[in-house]
Amino acid sequence: MDSITQVALGSSLAGAVAGRTLGRSALLVGAVLGTLPDLDVVIDYGSAIANFTYHRGFSHSLLVLAPLALLLAWAGWRWKPELSFPRWLTLTALVLITHPLLDAFTTYGTQLFWPFGSPVAVNSIFIIDPMYTLPLIVGCLAFLIRPPAKTALTAGLALSSLYLGWTVVAQQIITDRVQPVLADTGMATADVLVQPMPFNTLLWRVTAITESRRSEIVTGFLDGGTRPVPEFFERRPDLANMVAGFPEAQRLEWFTRGFLAYSEVGDQITATDIRLGLPGAHPFTFVLARYSGDQLEAVISSQLPRPAVAPETLSVLWSRITGETPVLCLASLSPPVQGQTC
Known part of the structure; x- marks a missing residue:
């Protein structure tokens, strides 16, 4: 999820667990801990695909975060011993572990069991969803105004959790x-x-x-x-086969579970993650290989610039959500011409 949501979730949990003892500083502790797993974005792994696929890796692994929670709980207890060690451990464990669990409900993919297994992606919630985030923010604001506001924090956490449960139910209804x-x-x-x-x-x-x-x-x-x-949409299995032996192409296939679109752009072969964004506005397209004469050679992957999103896209999306526009052509992000189909 987005950073604001993770900060709000971490602050809400910390306030609910330790707000009566730590006061408003509990929100700050929760915000810092809620942000901590995403600091892996500052690491350069050497190529665009590596940076893309190693994000939400070790820093989101339950096998890493569980012992880290224990260590940080000890540090917090030494800093503020008026909060017992078990309460500190409850705080750190809840904030650190709920971060990747929430991320796993999005489409990007979260390596919950790194270094083992594949990324987990439930795909039931968009990376930014105000309906999930707003109850948490309201609870945190209530705490800032009049701590400890445990009822408001608990209500915010309950509402956001119920909404997350709804996303899974809704996904199954649409699937059927x-x-x-x-x-x-x-x-x-x-x-x-x-x-x-x-x-x-x-x-x-x-x-x-x-x-x-x-x-x-x-x-x-x-x-x-x-x-x-x-x-x-047509796919290009011929291009996929041409780069199938390249390590970065293999890693991208693994990370996206094969939801890729391959294209030839000049003398380059690119792969686009079609899970994220929308057709015509997919944010992650990578250069995998380049022709040198008649020979196709792997290159250190780079990412193409993200396509611009037209200002009217949000209004078109809203009209489709409400049913005012019954059909939305993804290739053009517009309704079909009257009398025609997409």
Whole structure:
């Protein structure tokens, strides 16, 4: 999740556990601990793909954070012994461990068990969702105004947790809705990713991939009885096979679970993470290889500039969420021309 959300979550937990003893400084302690796992972004791993795929790695591993919580609890107890060591341990463990657990509900991928296993991604909440964050912020503001405000903090944590539970339920409802559509288009056995569109859980994006093509569906809870409409994109398995032996391509495939789009851009072969962003506005495109004469050579990966998002995109998205625009073409991020389909 975004930094503001992690700070609000950490502060809420710290205030609920230790606010009566530590006062307003509990919020600061929670904010610092809630930010700590994301400091791995300052590490340069040597290439764009390495930086992309090692983020949310060791610093988000439960196997690392559990002993770190113990160490920080001891340090906190030495600093403020009026809060008992068990309470310090409860505080540090809750804040540090809920950070990666919350991240795991997003689409990016969180290596909860680093150095073992694959990234965990539930895909049920967008990386920025005001409906999750606002109850936490309100609780923290209540604490700042009149500590310890335990009721407000607890209510904020309860509401945000219930909302997180709703995201999983909503995801399953959407999954059940699109399965017949995928079956009708010959993609019943495709790998499927179901995730919310930006900033909400009313409108959802479904991505299904086979070796040769990709289907995208946008459907929401305010669509009434409108049947979801698939939009198709060609894939380039030939390009995927050409770079399949390159270590950085293999790591990117592992990290994204194959949800990639390969392209030729001049003399370069690129790979785009199609899980994140939207078609035409995917933020993560990497250069994997370059032709030297007739020979294709691996390069130290670099990231292409993020595409600009048109100012009217948010209004278009809002009209699609509310059902005012019944169909949204992802290729153009606009409604289809009257009488035509995407």
